[in-house]
Amino acid sequence: MPTEYEQTERTRIYRKPGRGSYDRDLVHSILDEALTCHVGFVADGQPYVVPTIHARVGETLFLHGARGNRMLKALVDGTPCCVTVTLVDGLVLARAALHHSLNYRSVMVLGKATEVTDPREKQDALRAVVNHIAPGRADEIRGADETDLKSTRVLSIPIEEASAKVRTGPPVDEEADLDLPSWAGQLPLTSGTGEPIPAPDLTQDLPVPESVRSWARPRNGLRT
């Protein structure tokens, strides 16, 4: 398999092409680190953008939701969709308003969804979704039973037409602005967790499991 996705007219990065990438590993790492994605689809001529949880397994993205979910109903008919994830790594504070920016890593996947109907595949996809939220969690809980599988729809989208866009590093000001008395630089943004809050209806004194205690997003060291 080539190390890059094929660039298409639709995934070509026109603005600041230096920020664009079609590297599979980079695309995968951004998809995996992002907790949620934003799914775009069209219904009656109106585009909608809906946040949801995704999971990536190899070159496949999985989405899921209640069987009656409107977005999934629209997607299952094979309407084109766009799945975008964005990680904001920091503020870029320039001397001029124009050059303010964010450091970020984003991925856009264009494609069409197919319903996953095979019970085994569906189980695996739902496990992947739980493990996407909290790695290892799928082994600590009750998996989907027959009733759950019936009430849940799982869609798969092949990752074939995809691109990443990444900005890193300091602000880039105009030469003429360098001596202005304005501080310029980056403010890195960080994410963390608070103390786990046990459910009020816990019936046993159970320790906080590993998946929660050591929870963190997978990182590939590309942050700056």
Added chain:
Amino acid sequence: MPTEYEQTERTRIYRKPGRGSYDRDLVHSILDEALTCHVGFVADGQPYVVPTIHARVGETLFLHGARGNRMLKALVDGTPCCVTVTLVDGLVLARAALHHSLNYRSVMVLGKATEVTDPREKQDALRAVVNHIAPGRADEIRGADETDLKSTRVLSIPIEEASAKVRTGPPVDEEADLDLPSWAGQLPLTSGTGEPIPAPDLTQDLPVPESVRSWARPRNGLRT
């Protein structure tokens, strides 16, 4: 002005309607706290979802970018768009895979964009964008000059058809699962900042300004 947006067929919350809200103050607070938004639009039958920085002033959303930006070019023709912002507040860890979720606050605004051409209005919008990223920052830097204004496009979208969706609180498991030996609860997610990194081309020894030193997202106390 009524305290709620009018509910339309397109903004009605079908899934878990209890999570839906049309309250203006809630919608505003989510738009203001979110650093970025995801803009959905259609070009040649393909939906695209593009992350960008927004700013809200009253009942108007402003987007901006380079004059050649493809998304802005598409939007300026009056094509329908959807602006969605999402704040993820925590993980919801249930005993059953099916009941895993996220606590979140999201807003969807449906509408059409208009180009802002009046130089004064454009200036104000760009100041709002800088202050959206870092409150107070617009007063510390060089604002847009004539050249900047020429190379930048600013669009406005009236916030008229909008809805919020919010999940808070503990997991909700099936009665039959309550005694399972799986820990359940919430893991709050937090965000913060690292140490400011001065630009390598700073020519003076300037202190880190207030907008950076005390940087935080506006919060309305709705997190749980």
